[in-house]
Amino acid sequence: MDELKSELDATLQARRELGTEYEAALVDSFLGKVEQSLDTAIDRQVRRRLGEQQVASARGVRPRGPGAEGFGARFGFGIISLVLAVPLSAIAAAHAGLAGLVVAWLGIVGVNAVHAFRDRLPLSPRDEDRH
Structure with missing residues (x-):
């Protein structure tokens, strides 16, 4: 999350320096980084849940709790x-x-x-x- 905050600060600083004519490109670049960060977080969470399901399945137990x-x-x-x-x-x-x-x-x-x-x-x- 700190990484995205620094990216946002850098994007805003670049906008101030370059002007509004580069605003669309800067926003697209920042949104690409946000999307990449979300993809990484979602992939990590999906892998963790799949691992939990595989362990539960190997034990013959249905997964329970908030994720189930x-x-x-x-x-x-x-x-x-x-x-x-x-x-x-x-x-x-x-x-x-x-x-x-x-x-x-x-x-x-x-x-x-x-x-x-x-x-x-x-x-x-x-x-x-x-x-």
Whole structure:
């Protein structure tokens, strides 16, 4: 981060010295350095997470914690299932009455329960054979 700050300072100083006619080239150059810095940081993070996943996979454990699945993914799954529950409920009630409505909601609750507790389930034998 300090490196980018020095690059920005150098770019601003060069702009003052060269004038506004070189502004676009200076900005492009600085943005290229920012992009390169981001690429390096992202590559480092991806390699670290892949390494963690490989270690967890070798041990037969699903990765857990903030990197495995964040709050946003769980929250999004819940919201989508509730949004889809409205038309499913209407269709089920229209075609099968109360029994269809109950079956539809049992399915919705079941899918959400499996999604919520899947990290607590052991790996299947097929998953262990692949690793």
